[in-house]
Amino acid sequence: MPVQKVNDSSDLDAKVPAHLQRTAITGLTVTSDPSHRCVKARVVHKGPVISCAQKDGIEMLRAEIREEDLPQSTTEHTSINVIFFGTLAKDFSQSVRQGDVVLLADFTIKKSPSFLRDKRHPCQLEMDGNDACVYVCPSAAPSQGPSCSEAKYTYVPLNNLKHKTVVNVYGVVTFFKQPFPSKGSDYCSTLKITDQSDVKVSCSIFSKKLEDHPVIFRVGDIIRLHRFKTEIFNDSMTLLNTYGWSAVTFDGIIDSPVDPRTSSKSFHFGESDKNTVQELRQWAASQSLISNDPTVSLSSVHPGMYFDLTCQLLAKAVMDSRCILLKVWDGTKCEHPLLNVAVASDALEGESTVAKDRMNLTANVLVYDNHMEAAQDLKPGTFLRFYNLRSLLQRAPDQQPDQAEHLSFHLHGGTTYGRGLRSLPAGSPELQSLKSVLENHVDLDEYDEVNDGTLLEIWYTPPEAVDGEADTAHSYTVRTCEHNTQQLTLARVKRSTPPLSCHVRARVKKYHPQQLYQCLKLFCSKCKTMKDVPDDGAVAKVFRESARENQPCDEQWAATSSASSREAGRTISMHISKDMVGQSTHMQLIFVEGTTLDEICVLSRDYKNLVPVRSENGRMALMDLTAPFLFSGDKRYYGCKRCSLNTFENHVFTGVETYDGQAVAEALGVQLMRYGLLIQFELDDGTDTLEALLWENAEKFFHVSAVDASGSQDLQDKIQTIIDTIQPPQSSLEERPWLDLCLSVYTVKDNNINKVCYQITDSEIREE
DNA sequence: GCTTAGGTTTAG
Numbered sequence: 001m002p003v004q005k006v007n008d009s010s011d012l013d014a015k016v017p018a019h020l021q022r023t024a025i026t027g028l029t030v031t032s033d034p035s036h037r038c039v040k041a042r043v044v045h046k047g048p049v050i051s052c053a054q055k056d057g058i059e060m061l062r063a064e065i066r067e068e069d070l071p072q073s074t075t076e077h078t079s080i081n082v083i084f085f086g087t088l089a090k091d092f093s094q095s096v097r098q099g100d101v102v103l104l105a106d107f108t109i110k111k112s113p114s115f116l117r118d119k120r121h122p123c124q125l126e127m128d129g130n131d132a133c134v135y136v137c138p139s140a141a142p143s144q145g146p147s148c149s150e151a152k153y154t155y156v157p158l159n160n161l162k163h164k165t166v167v168n169v170y171g172v173v174t175f176f177k178q179p180f181p182s183k184g185s186d187y188c189s190t191l192k193i194t195d196q197s198d199v200k201v202s203c204s205i206f207s208k209k210l211e212d213h214p215v216i217f218r219v220g221d222i223i224r225l226h227r228f229k230t231e232i233f234n235d236s237m238t239l240l241n242t243y244g245w246s247a248v249t250f251d252g253i254i255d256s257p258v259d260p261r262t263s264s265k266s267f268h269f270g271e272s273d274k275n276t277v278q279e280l281r282q283w284a285a286s287q288s289l290i291s292n293d294p295t296v297s298l299s300s301v302h303p304g305m306y307f308d309l310t311c312q313l314l315a316k317a318v319m320d321s322r323c324i325l326l327k328v329w330d331g332t333k334c335e336h337p338l339l340n341v342a343v344a345s346d347a348l349e350g351e352s353t354v355a356k357d358r359m360n361l362t363a364n365v366l367v368y369d370n371h372m373e374a375a376q377d378l379k380p381g382t383f384l385r386f387y388n389l390r391s392l393l394q395r396a397p398d399q400q401p402d403q404a405e406h407l408s409f410h411l412h413g414g415t416t417y418g419r420g421l422r423s424l425p426a427g428s429p430e431l432q433s434l435k436s437v438l439e440n441h442v443d444l445d446e447y448d449e450v451n452d453g454t455l456l457e458i459w460y461t462p463p464e465a466v467d468g469e470a471d472t473a474h475s476y477t478v479r480t481c482e483h484n485t486q487q488l489t490l491a492r493v494k495r496s497t498p499p500l501s502c503h504v505r506a507r508v509k510k511y512h513p514q515q516l517y518q519c520l521k522l523f524c525s526k527c528k529t530m531k532d533v534p535d536d537g538a539v540a541k542v543f544r545e546s547a548r549e550n551q552p553c554d555e556q557w558a559a560t561s562s563a564s565s566r567e568a569g570r571t572i573s574m575h576i577s578k579d580m581v582g583q584s585t586h587m588q589l590i591f592v593e594g595t596t597l598d599e600i601c602v603l604s605r606d607y608k609n610l611v612p613v614r615s616e617n618g619r620m621a622l623m624d625l626t627a628p629f630l631f632s633g634d635k636r637y638y639g640c641k642r643c644s645l646n647t648f649e650n651h652v653f654t655g656v657e658t659y660d661g662q663a664v665a666e667a668l669g670v671q672l673m674r675y676g677l678l679i680q681f682e683l684d685d686g687t688d689t690l691e692a693l694l695w696e697n698a699e700k701f702f703h704v705s706a707v708d709a710s711g712s713q714d715l716q717d718k719i720q721t722i723i724d725t726i727q728p729p730q731s732s733l734e735e736r737p738w739l740d741l742c743l744s745v746y747t748v749k750d751n752n753i754n755k756v757c758y759q760i761t762d763s764e765i766r767e768e
Numbered sequence: 769g770c771t772t773a774g775g776t777t778t779a780g
Binding site for chain 2: 113175176177181182183184185186187188189190191192202204206233234236238240306319320322323366368369388390410411412413414415416417418419
């Protein structure tokens with residue numbers, strides 16, 4: 001039943017239903033039977049509508065009413081607190097002003113929890129929206145309070161606080177701790193605020209509900225406190241929240257929108273508040289408290305610092321009962337190598353950080369003890385801020401003494417210096433610059449995709465027993481990774497869930513291809529096509545077909561010389577750009593037409609860079625891309641048939657000192673296919689066997705460049721020699737050397753079926 | 769229902 005209005009105080013008496021009996025406030029006791037009673041009194045205080053923490057956030061409002069028709073002698077317990085709940089609280093807030101006379105019926109009588117403090121009345125009245133009824137007679141004299149329905153608040157400057165009063169204040173936060181569990185029943189926020197008076201006041205806020213605590217992001221935020229009581233502690237004025245309190249915060253950035261941050265559903269906020277906030281922002285900007293901001297980006301972190309870090313969560317993992325790992329970034333590159341922390345892949349929640357790890361962008365933050373509670377709730381993608389984060393140089397357990405130490409980050413237990421963390425809403429104005437930095441890194445995801453063969457996540461698990469010999473015997477390979485992961489048996493690796501990275505020690509049981517020249521592959525980084533290097537028979541056929549019935553082409557830009565071949569009717573032509581005439585043959589890019597494969601091979605002994613071409617309606621065109629598009633000394637460069645445009649746009653290479661496959665490919669509209677080495681090893685460590693690819697890491701593994709190997713028998717022999725060492729012909733498995741390998745376990749989609757693959761990464765042949 | 773904290777560094 002809503003609040004009902006009457007025009008005159010005497011009408012209130014008329015409204016009293018016949019069955020109700022008017023009762024004096026002074027006479028109310030806890031044992032009074034409330035039924036059939038009503039009270040009539042003047043509203044002397046009306047509080048704001050607040051949400052009641054103890055009653056599941058139900059709206060409530062507290063008012064104080066005073067009995068007026070009293071004998072002179074009566075002075076005790078003349079006023080009483082009334083609590084309105086639910087819709088009645090809101091209705092009362094809107095319809096009743098301080099100074100109005102009200103008639104209340106169908107209340108319940110409870111013991112007053114604040115009687116010892118306010119000495120008002122041993123009881124309080126509680127009015128529930130469903131049953132209770134309120135009649136109000138608006139006061140004729142508006143002088144009792146402001147004309148608006150909301151009470152107007154006055155704010156006391158911090159240098160004018162008087163002991164034992166309840167006040168409203170505004171201030172700039174100069175220190176704060178995130179809410180932490182007190183030794184009592186509540187969470188406690190402690191903060192220090194200041195204002196234009198330059199007086200600093202400490203403040204403690206107790207509340208069971210975390211969400212009721214002030215939402216402070218950084219020093220410099222503006223805070224408004226309502227109904228805080230003043231107390232002297234250690235000769236200093238302090239503020240403590242008291243019944244009906246509220247806290248509202250704003251960011252301290254000048255000219256940013258004045259957006260109140262609060263969990264309170266109903267709070268007063270008007271034009272004068274806006275002004276106060278803006279004045280405090282202006283004043284704070286001139287104070288040193290802002291310039292002492294401890295916020296630091298990853299790019300300027302140094303070892304041993306305590307600092308605040310604003311960042312985005314990429315992934316997280318619980319390490320043990322007292323530690324949780326948060327992998328974060330802020331888009332800036334750290335000057336010091338960053339420590340990667342070992343994690344069980346099935347315990348890691350969030351995206352892969354491989355690409356960012358490689359670029360030294362991922363900070364691994366170990367969050368301890370009391371901070372785990374806040375860290376556990378964070379979802380990957382969330383923006384967050386660490387307060388009083390510690391950076392330390394650390395040596396990874398398997399790290400060589402001569403390698404640079406890595407930077408680790410610890411959010412130690414405890415709350416001193418405001419140590420803690422909290423999430424930041426994505427729309428927060430102070431996140432805008434961070435977000436634009438992160439957006440500049442979108443290409444990283446593509447990078448990740450290209451390198452999906454090394455979806456490296458670090459694996460941590462107690463090692464299984466590996467047989468003694470394997471543990472200590474000399475290894476023919478050495479791992480070059482810097483992460484710290486335990487060595488696993490192959491059996492354990494096969495039981496694991498990808499993606500993960502691990503260390504294994506195994507022998508080569510078999511390898512494929514047995515004909516090693518077949519391990520040389522061509523790979524298109526654009527469409528990911530991989531193919532064998534065409535054999536000479538196939539290439540020779542393309543040359544023969546192009547040369548047949550070929551009429552030399554005629555291009556304005558080219559100087560051409562032609563000669564008859566041994567075969568009747570076939571002309572061999574060589575074209576060079578006219579502005580290159582007279583240059584050394586090593587500096588010239590020569591377009592060759594009408595030759596056989598054998599002939600261009602002979603020519604390439606004397607001419608460094610040859611592009612085989614044919615004529616198409618008199619114009620120069622590239623040959624079918626089964627053939628190389630460039631012969632450069634011993635090397636042949638191939639283009640991707642799918643991705644090349646063959647635009648032949650820029651045949652002019654003026655001033656180019658050296659040609660490489662990439663530069664020529666770009667000029668001709670060809671998508672270069674890169675050389676790679678691909679070998680599959682069947683590994684065996686006695687517990688199990690598995691097929692591991694050597695692909696992305698193959699050049700490092702053999703210390704051989706694939707493109708160089710393509711034109712060098714010596715380098716191909718070198719690869720053969722290495723293979724013959726790790727798997728000597730006719731040897732038994734036991735005779736073969738052990739290999740220490742870093743292994744990446746990942747899945748690929750093959751015909752829509754997820755297939756687990758193993759790839760050897762970060763491992764090299766030991767060069768004695 | 770009352771108390772809690774009251775800034776000042778973990779030690780992984």
